[in-house]
Amino acid sequence: MIKSILIANRGEIAIRIARTAHRMGIKTYxxxxxxxxxxxxxQKVDQIVDFPDTDGTIAEFLDxxxxxxxxVDNNIESVHPGYGYLSENPDFAQACRxxxxxxxxxxxxxxxxxxxxIIAKEIAQRAGVPMTGGTLGGIPDTKAAIEEANRIGYPVIIKAATGGGGRGMRVCTxxxxxxxxxxxxxxxxxxxxxDPTVFIEKYIVNPKHIEFQIVADKYGNVIHLGERECSIQxxxxxxxEEAPSPALDHELREKMASAAVRLAKEAKYESLGTVEFLLDNDKNFYFMEMNTRIQVEHPVTEMITGLNLVELQLLIASGEKLQIRQExxxxxxxxxxxxxxxxxxxxGFTPSIGMIKNMRLPSNNRIRIDSGVRVGTEITPFFDSMIAKLIVHGEDRADAIKIALHSLxxxxxxxVKTTIPFDKAVLHNEVYRKGDFNTSFIETCMDNxxxxEEHxxxxxxxxxVSNYNHDNDFSGDTTDQAEPNVDPWVLQRRIRHL
Amino acid sequence: MGQAFDKFLERQKRLEAQYDDNYYEKQHNRGKLTARERILMLFDEGSFEELDAFVPSAGSSFGKTKSVMGDGVIAGYGTVQGRQVFAYSQDFNMMGGSLGAVHAQKIVKVHDMALKTGSPVVGLIDSGGARIQEGVSSLNGYANIFRRNVLASGVVPQISAIMGPAAGGAVYSPAMTDFIFMTEGTSYMFVTGPDVVRQVLNEDVTTEELGGAKVHSTKSGVAQFVYSDDANLILGIKKLLTYIPSNNIENAPFVPNDDPVDRIEESLRDIVPEDPDKPYDVKEVIRLVVDKGRFFEVAENFAQNIVVGFARLGGFTIGVIANQPKVMAGSLDIDSSVKGARFINFCDSFNIPIVTFEDVPGFMPGSDQEHQGIIRNGAKLLYAYTRATVPKLTVILRKSYGGAYIVMNAKGIGGDYSFAWPTAEIAVMGPDGAIAILYKKELAAAEDPAKLKRELVAKYREEVTNPYIADEKGFIDEVIDPAETRNKLYRALKSLDKKSVSLPRRKHGNIPL
Amino acid sequence: MMDSNTQNIQNRTLIAVSNNQEKSSYEFQVKNQYEFSSKGRKLKVEMVEEADGIMLISCEGVRYPFEIVSIKQNTYEVMVNGVSYTFTIETPFSLKRRQILAAQKPADAGEELRAPMPGKIVSVLVKPGQEVQPGTALVVLEAMKMQNTLSATEAGIVGTVAVKEGQTVSKDDLLVETKKPKA
Incomplete structure (x- = not known):
């Protein structure tokens, strides 16, 4: 087993990792x-290390x-990258090795x-995972791009081979x-x-975004932990996000899950991973990409499976064999x-900068709150704007919505201003409550x-109005009795100095 | 008695007839209140006594002559929140509020009475300017008013409200008073109007762009207060009056309230970011310290790198001056120095203690500022602080470097108490500049100069810039827990209740202008 | 005659005009700081600070957490249940005055945000076409080693964004231009 771990991240995920590692007897840094x-x-780690003094050109968690x-200097056996930052950077993994x-x-x-x-798509093809039509390799020039687009049929999307997070993507109709x-x-x-490499694929209009959680050990054992519905974006x-997805029935879930597991096996995958799919209106699903880190939204999977994903991740990294079978x-x-x-x-969802003056959290045994801030924390434009994640667990979807609303x-x-009123608006929305929504939900289904609340x-x-009244009511501020009395000693000197 | 009384009543009736429905309507249709409404609104109900209501206009030999009772200005006295105030209100409906000889005499009378009785003067200005028909008599009228403004300066508070036009020489009366209020959209002030500007300079500019409330409250710094309409403006004047004394002998009104003076404010411990390069809003600090979070800011839209205004501490009025790290890092430039100096002068004239919250990286560098005279303008702030004999307290929140340390009320220039928060950094200059000078050779010779510099900067911060050195030398009276700032300031203020300082006798000092 | 009299805080009419697109407005007769009536209905307001410092307003049988975000003269930004509302408080006369002035004035050209001092643009927080409210952060400018967040002072729609992240600017350089939203 790993004995010590450096958490190369900040905020709520650093706390999340520290909590589990600490419980497993791993010393956290x-x-x-x-x-x-x-x-x-x-405050949640066993030991704090100061980041070395640098000129600051590279942000700490990217350095x-x-x-x-x-x-190395602190003799720490392992590093957990969290999500974002260097979590999917092969150079960092290599430098650690x-x-x-x-x-x-x-x-x-x-x-x-x-x-x-492009490589990921090749693997998916070998594993027989459905994909949107398109090129397998990079497109050399504009002429080839037009030919390819005409072949696939519009709309198409041009994507950067190494892109992510919605950047480097363009749709052509x-x-x-x-x-x-x-x-x-x-x-x-x-x-x-x-990296200027780009490729073209069929653009699925208004798909649902559904991802499967994969767990794989170093010995070829691969299982999935069901899906997460992430179309509200x-x-x-x-x-x-939620788990499971209201869009899947048992049959479709099995089909998609087995595709995800096949892909992981074909890739000789190890550790936690997420296979992202697009699901169109006719229930066809297409492989989009695989994330090789722990996801922000991992707690919904933990809630419905009762498993601790960070624990599994640490066990696998320690070389342990998976103890759970798919069944x-x-x-x-x-x-x-x-x-x-x-x-x-x-x-327009602009960052709300400022200090958290006060915070009151709901408490309830059906909810979990992962947060990395406290009263007095300054929200700056330099870190992500997440204050907290509220995760609720209900008997069924309606129950979960009810608990979530009550907690919010x-x-x-x-x-600072927060997305709480937005979350409430989603949970109250009729289309959302019916469960039939896709990635265009916010643009097309939300009037507000x-x-x-009422009134x-x-x-x-x-x-x-009441505050205005209060601010302009100084009727009690001066009365004849309040007329100032100057001390005689002061008065005498005041006059003399004139 | 019968006939004599009838005559008296008849005269009253004629005056009332002057203020008919048409009188109100005309002005309301311009989006303004009438002179009469304004002055009645200013005073406590039923307390206004009008003077010279019946005086006719002086005759003139040229053009149209029309005489109105009162000659276009309503003047008198009454009480505001129970305290006596003199005021005049120019009447745009009567000959455009133009200033004739009689009109001027009425204003002069109000000033003379205010000086005799030690009462504030409020001028509500809405005037087309000098009455052309009356020629030089009207100009002489202005001269007499200006002289009264100067005589009253520093003796009784003078407040001007521009509620319509104020053009040409007329602007200099408000300019010499302590505070100028303006209404958005319906007031303007300029020495030369847009028509002449167009003829002479071929520059096309609207009245609003040339001298509207926005320009004067943000760019020129002429107006300290801007309100959205007449009624709110008058409420603003009333509010200001509650903070200031009636004259230079009295103290400001004591207004007790239920905010405990020993209130511990823990959030103050978090307010200054650890990172010295990060900004924060100093107004938050002020609101957390003063009574009930009420801070009445003066000139809030001009030179925002310095924040000045009135508040109360344990019921006593204080004048607050604070560097604003949120704007230009809180550095001092020409505009902020002048804004600060003028406010200090007011407080000192009228026995209002000054509380300074300091976080200043220094004076603004650059040829722009140097060429425009940051030296003589910065000197105004230094002069004002040094000359002030009212109680002067300072809390150093964070940076206090170099000349700015001295200017912002150092003990050496007469500050009574200096407190520092544990985050304070006090030194001749900031770490980067200091290391570059002290270790020039070493840095040039170093293998990795950037790394060496970082180490030295850290060492400098650790060993030089902390508040404890100044504390041990007595330049700081105490390093305090930020949460206790309110109580510390209150006690210091109480201990200075009977402060008295003698300055050498002189006609007046020569403040750099 | 003197319908505009605001001499008394009590027993007057105040109108809260929202700055939202509908410009919704609420008219209240003020009895005192806590008692109002609107359209003949009596409204009693109570404000309490809970032990943890959260402020609650109760009225009409409901209790909502609130916060006063900013006060600029007679314009109040408040948050109720985390939703922001901005109201300008008017009297019947000042409202009429506003209409008179609006009729006289040509449409306002909007607002230009210029660099208050030389520095480097650290981040641009808005895009052309985006709607902004007073106080919306537009760009972060690093100057004198400090990060200054520059915000909109008026509601509008972002027109030109004249700078990019990492760019150095001089004093008074144009940063962001906003246009008035069409009424």
């Missing part, structure tokens, strides 16, 4: 940075050289393969859009990911995760992005 020396996650150095540090995640080779969408978009996409890919940023995995009830971000939904009503944050605007108006 957290990294203190100059940007947030008093961060909450530092491969120094992160590895911290692990070279330094003799265990990287909690797949091997650098696998991260590289799955990170390159007709032929004349291909050339300009192809060139733009190449440029974007080069500046953003340092805005500009490819997930905002609210041991039972999906129980329904889980929903609401992301609570410091964003101003009413101004008791979740109060002051000082925030939920307002809320009237009460807000009253609040403003």
């Amino acid at each position: 957290g990294i203190r940075t100059k940007k947030e020396p008093n961060a909450v996650y530092l 491969i050289k120094n992160l590895v150095k911290v692990a 070279d330094a003799g540090v265990i990287f909690v995640g797949p091997s650098p080779e696998i991260i590289h393969k799955m990170g390159d969408k 007709k032929e004349d859009e291909v050339a300009p978009n192809f060139e733009l996409c190449q440029k974007e890919a080069l500046t953003a990911f340092n 805005r500009k490819h940023q997930k905002l609210l 041991d995995v039972k999906l129980n009830g329904w889980a929903i995760e609401c992301r609570i971000n410091a964003e101003d939904v009413q101004s 009503e008791h979740f109060v944050v002051t000082g 992005l925030v939920w307002r 809320e605007e009237l009460i807000a108006a009253l609040l403003a």
